[in-house]
Amino acid sequence: MESQYPFRYLTGFRLRVFRAAADRIVPPAEGAPGGGSLSTSAMVDWSLDKMDAKLRSKFLLLLFVIQGLGILFGGKFFTANSPAAQDRQLRWMENNRLRLMRLGFFGLSTFVKMGYYTREENFPNFRYPGPLFPQAPYPDPTVRRISQGAIRLEP
Amino acid sequence: MNKEYDLIIVGSGAGGATVASRLAPLAKQGVRIALLEAGPHFSNRYFTQREIEMFDLFYDRGAWPTADGAVTVSFGKAVGGSTLMYTGVTFRLPDDVCRQWGVEGLTPEDLAPRFARLEKEVNVMTPGPEMVNENNRLFRKGCEALDLPVKDIQLNLDGCEQMGFCNLGCVRHHKQGTAAVQVPQAVAAGVELVPNCEVRRIAGHTLEATVKSTPPGTEPGPWSPGEYRISARQIVLAGGTVGSTALLLRSGFERELPALGKYVTIHPAMTVYGIHPQKVEAFRGFPKVYYTDAFSEKEGFYLETAFYYPFITAKNTALWGTELTHVMQRYDRLMGIIILAHDEALATNRIRLDSKGLPQLKYQLSERSIEALCDGQRRASRIFFAAGCEQVVMPNARQILFGPNATDELDSFISPRHFLPNKTPIASAHLQGGCRMGQGPEDSVCDSRGRVHGHPHLFVADGSLFPQSAHVNPYLTIMALADRVAEGMVA
């Protein structure tokens, strides 16, 4: 196992919110891990670094908002609520009359799906054989290592 | 740093590279021509067939949203432009659409020989039976069971090995995009190709550009990083709908050309899925060989076969939770169809600049487009079930994932009532308009030969010229228009 991945954006409570939401969006199934794994978060953290700074700040702010809004759905912060209350909150955001709220949910679920479904270690969970040239090199080896589970992940 | 050329072409995609290859013989005679490209020069060694890595080929990593975030727009930023990751689906502009455009001098008769020449140049062929993968075979089966006409899609391929990764860059350059055909032709004739060079402004005959350092793993260009002032006798803008329009807006052309940026069309698209009882493995083989135009004239959309990699598929479903995992665990059994709606050209759908001078697309889906997308989902559901699918995924259904029992009431089950912007995943890869052709500066930006009104030395040669939607996949039409622009310049 190679060196450790340095989380830059998904740290502290943000990481906890992201992981809790990710496990609702892609729940664990039939022995396969859900989206809340640290490795999905690392893929997303890596992508956030490549993103426009303004959009990135909006996304990080969204995690703060989700955490706070949890109070309305289960009486506690999002991360402390039951899975059922978390689902209620996410569904409320998804179908909200406020466009911004819907946009927030769409952005969050897109990130989770990206982090989960582009990870090679997850490919067998959805019966995808992956690339035909698995050894083709990529100039930034970090993302490949996260994707293949070849880097230590500690928040 | 200062540079001087006879001709500068901005952008190396479908339009720019066509102009470069047409005018390349002049380079042999000593005319100094440079092809400036904002994106890197990826060789095919770069293509790793992995979604997250290959977002590098796209502008904003493939996720450029419209101003309200309701549509995700994708286009290339690379030598080859969007032809680097296009599928190679080849359509001629339909004659009736060409006539509807009503651009003086632009007739089906004028375009036909250009199409024929270009089709030869990029090896357009009808795929044989060996290229029909299971997804396509089932689409045909479904359509035939419903008595729908199924047509072959023409493709521009040479020696395709049917790996199925067209939209992440072709490892073998078998897809005959401009990075494989026109750019090398132009460079061989003496046209100077400058990657990583973004033109920021034009003032008269001078362009201001910034050259960035070469990203790791890509081919270096001839100019070192820095700021450049380039003077040219003639300038061709081929940065695509977003690039060319933004450049003219940043350079202050809006004052004299009020139509600049307006009338953008995008072919709003939804990819929908059916779950088949048997393995489909649509991710292997060539993704698209069939389409039906049965609903083009009245309902306003095309249905084409389509398939994407796992992340984009998961995104397209609009599902989450256990329904998402239910569908994705059956990824190898999914069939896919793309619904491409013909949208109207409206002045309110336009490219504008944000406070930082970056382009934004203000676009609102019309009621007609939403109705067309819903109708497309109804038709696609029937095709999936007729092909033997057990369940289908339709984002605008009362219940997104449903079985064949709902087919009796599809009209109410799938409905614009269930369409919520920013919830329903809408995508676009076919940007058109923004510098539309027309008669004069009141309601257009360029004449029918791409010359910017009032600026005899300045031309546009890309998808931004379209006055309205092409209805069909646009690259060949863009090349034919670029061919006209080049011809007009030589004349």
Ligand SMILES: Cc1cc2nc3c(=O)[nH]c(=O)nc-3n(C[C@H](O)[C@H](O)[C@H](O)COP(=O)(O)OP(=O)(O)OC[C@H]3O[C@@H](n4cnc5c(N)ncnc54)[C@H](O)[C@@H]3O)c2cc1C
């Ligand atoms: C995933 C995908 C699949 C597609 N599949 C098909 C298909 O099968 N069939 C089809 O007909 N069409 C398809 N298309 C659409 C087609 O590729 C485009 O319509 C076409 O390439 C557009 O041509 P263009 O010349 O207008 O712009 P582009 O090909 O996008 O080229 C514009 C180039 O200009 C550069 N540029 C922009 N601004 C500047 C600047 N200021 N300075 C320097 N350079 C600049 C850009 O970086 C870009 O490389 C697809 C597109 C995508 C994204």
